[in-house]
Amino acid sequence: SYVLTQPPSVSVAPGKTARITCGGFNIGGYNVHWYQQKPGQAPVLVVYDDTDRPSGIPERFSGSKSGNAATLIISRVDAGDEADYHCQVWTRNGDHPVVFGGGTRLTVL
């Protein structure tokens, strides 16, 4: 089945920009969604369809995609952004259509 690869961890200083990648074969053919999950809480959608942002999500959160990777970009990072971030796609594979990446822990230094 389809595989999405994320780095286990990313660290960034406050006020800087964090970039979290999500790699997958021909990922350009899929819509990529990103979820933020803080400890002990449910995931929250922060970016959908590669680049769109749900209402209520700060403009500091954005997404991009190029080649075989999608990227979640968090600008002007603050301590409240420290969380796990998960990417997800719908593959149209009837046997296993929904795939999540392994998740990335964002640490604010």
Place this chain on the structure above:
Amino acid sequence: QVQLVESGGGVVESGMSLRLSCAASGFKLRHYGMHWVRQAPGKGLEWVAVSWYDGSKTYYAGSVKGRFTISRDNSKNVLYLQMNSLTADDTSTYFCAKDSHGDGSGRMDSWGQGTLVTVSS
């Protein structure tokens, strides 16, 4: 506003069964695809199953296929997950999530708080 509340989790012995429920409010369940997603302690998210808006089609992860059944009662706005032949590998927090599309092919735009299932061996 959209609210999803899971229930039915607990501690069960290996080989036993459990049924989870997800009560939906703030929207009409019959219009949306719905997912179950689980998360083992300290691990990432694992998709479990999806149900189309009308329950006519369902799909499962290979790890649960043949053991778990997703279903819904749209008249009661409730989603279910029947879990049979449970093993220690099924120990996880189980989340229900609303999809933006009726066939479950969109994004998961609302999530419940999760219910913990612990399978003891």
